[in-house]
Amino acid sequence: MTPPARWPAHPAPVDSEVLSSWLHRIGACYQMSVAELVEHGLGLDPKVADGLDLDPPPALLDIVAERTGVEVCRLRQMSLAGWAPGPADSAEADSPEASPGAFDTYVRSCSVLLEAGKRSKQPAGPWRAWMPRYPLQRACPRCADPTVEGMLLGWRFPLQLSCPHHRCALEACIGFPGGHPAWTGDETPERAVSEAVLAMDRRSGQALATGQVDLPCGTVDAAGWFRLVRTVLDEVATPISCWRSRAVDLRRIWAACGHPLRAAQGRWRPFEHCPWALQSQMLEAAAEAIQLLENGTVTAAGADAGLFVSAPAVEDRRPSKDEEPTDWWAMVRAALQEVVATARTQPGEARALYNFLRCGCREPPEQILATFAGLGIPTAHLSQNHPTVPFG
Ligand SMILES: [Zn+2]
Structure with a gap:
């Protein structure tokens, strides 16, 4: 069986170069775009060119290795998947958008600054580690x-x-x-x-x-x-x-x-x-x-x-003379700002804040609604009746 022909011209990849960049430079030797090189030089669907830097298919890496003599393991390191694999290289990492549990597994199972379990538990939605939603170059x-x-x-x-x-x-x-x-x-x-x-x-x-x-x-x-x-x-x-x-x-x-x-x-x-x-x-x-x-x-x-540190100190919450005292009111203000920001876009959060104020303040409902309007929180869905479920 005749081995596949090497491409006569294929400049060497530079250290840390992404696969699309290298194939772009190879394609330039033949006046081809990357998609044209994938279709005519590798015999694959040109749509494959879209995901080269994220997670190239193994079949593409095998053929590129045959055409260039560069080993598959070296080629895989020219994509993000070669350095930041999905959770434990599981099947869910093979999907361009990993499963809902992927974020928790990849990001929330480690802890450096905060104790484990102290962070937000909000779902991340469709997500893949380090894959920017907005193209970055x-x-x-x-x-x-x-x-x-x-x-x-x-x-x-x-x-x-x-x-x-x-x-x-x-x-x-x-x-x-x-x-x-x-x-x-x-x-x-x-x-x-x-x-x-x-x-x-x-x-x-x-x-x-x-x-x-x-x-x-x-x-x-x-x-x-x-x-x-x-x-x-x-x-x-x-x-x-x-x-x-x-x-x-x-x-x-x-x-x-x-x-x-x-x-x-x-x-x-x-x-x-x-x-x-x-x-x-x-x-x-x-x-x-x-x-x-x-x-x-x-x-x-x-x-x-x-x-990062040789002997993590046991946390001593007794304030020392030099320690800046915890500004609890600053934390309250910061939390309130986050609640208001969330209420602007999420009706459920707006309703919870409204009900909280109805139960805890003596302001009349119309005054609370006027305050909401001033803060940019939509009020159309809020009832002026007294809430039956506090903060719900
Ligand atoms: Zn430089």
Whole structure:
């Protein structure tokens, strides 16, 4: 049997390059798009080209390996699935949108900053780890020199904020580096990032380059590292009411990165479902949280915190002389802001808040409705009759 012919021209992939970028460069040798290369060069449905960077089908990897001589395991590492597999590589991870339990398994079964079970339990809906709902394409202004080719995994997915080599922020762009990438932002000089961001991105870069990450108290594989980061992202986005007596730690984390608490989100939603403007703030907060955890500024309370600090201190809730007292009223105000924000879009929450006020305040119903209108909460479905079920 005659072995399949190798493609006569196939430039080598660069480190951490995504599969679509590499096939784009190979296709350019034959004046073909990626979809045309998949159809005419591999004999597969061109629609397969849409999911190359997320989770390419094994059949495609087998044929590309035959055409190029690059091993299948190396090819799989050119997609997100090679580094951040779904929950335990189970069957549900084979679906582009994992099952409803996938979020709990991947994100909520680890804990770093908060004790396990202390976070929001809201369902995430259709979701896949690190897969942005809004397409994302960024590049390093210095790496994207015309002489340097390849779109990297950390640029394609919201894994990194900066280029560890050049210590500058990744910028949104259109097109592949090595071609003529067009920057979609203003013509700004290179933007610097914080040391905390550089440290986190350096570890993510190590994960993508070597498959493992050295932490202060141990080594984890790449999949474990990205799962830890995803856990911290969920923790820093957790409503402050869930942090209870640890609220001061959440405030310290967001103050360190200079963004509003929880990126000013009123309603919880998974990191992947946020636009990049919010994702970038949450990544900064996660980086600061890890740095503050490692230098002992915030408490290590999660089961997996031991990878970052040698001996997680037993939490002592007695306030010391130097400790900032917990601002309970600030927590109440923050919780109220979240309730109001949720009530604006969810009639059930609006009704619960209305009934709560009817039972607990002496304001007449019309005054409460006027206050709701002023806050932007729809009032059409609210009854002025006295509620029969308190807060329901
Ligand atoms: Zn760079």
